[in-house]
Amino acid sequence: MKISELLELTQSKKLADIxxxxxxxxxxxxxxxxKKAGCYSISGKRGWHFDGKSSVLExxxxxxxxxxxxxxxSPQKEVSATLEKATVVTNPNFQLSNEPENxxxxxxxxxxxxxxxxxxxxxxxxxxxxxxxxxELKIKSIREKRTVSEIVNEIIKRGLQ
Numbered sequence: 001m002k003i004s005e006l007l008e009l010t011q012s013k014k015l016a017d018i019x020x021x022x023x024x025x026x027x028x029x030x031x032x033x034x035k036k037a038g039c040y041s042i043s044g045k046r047g048w049h050f051d052g053k054s055s056v057l058e059x060x061x062x063x064x065x066x067x068x069x070x071x072x073x074s075p076q077k078e079v080s081a082t083l084e085k086a087t088v089v090t091n092p093n094f095q096l097s098n099e100p101e102n103x104x105x106x107x108x109x110x111x112x113x114x115x116x117x118x119x120x121x122x123x124x125x126x127x128x129x130x131x132x133x134x135x136e137l138k139i140k141s142i143r144e145k146r147t148v149s150e151i152v153n154e155i156i157k158r159g160l161q
Contacts, residue, residue, distance in 0.1 A: 001022060001023060001062075002058060003034070003039070003050070003059055004058065006061055007050055007057070010047035011046060015030060015031065023061065025062070029066065030065070032066060033065040036064040037056055037064045038051075038052040137152065
């Protein structure tokens, strides 16, 4: 948009509205660009004004605007700069079934061992269990002042012996 067009619009509209509707830069950067071009506003008087060379009025406001901190001038460019193409990864070992499965989520959490008598290394995993069993585990952990993980580890150890 030419500076002359912008100055004309400021006589009837707020600069914030003009920037939002017609420009690719925000109100603050538009104000900065107008000041760089030699334009000024008068308190109590509507719009922006210019008394300099008429050649400046024929230039684009974008010639006086500074690039954003990220170096992107328009919202469209900003959106396209942040989009990445999606890639589809297929896993030949993946099969859908109705049977419940054990799922592991995240990276294993390994606690460093200081000596042979310290706690064994632990691994964070996610298993699906019946809701009622989980509720009973929580109640048991509160009564015994232990964590659900400690109780589950103990039950699994007994079941594997």
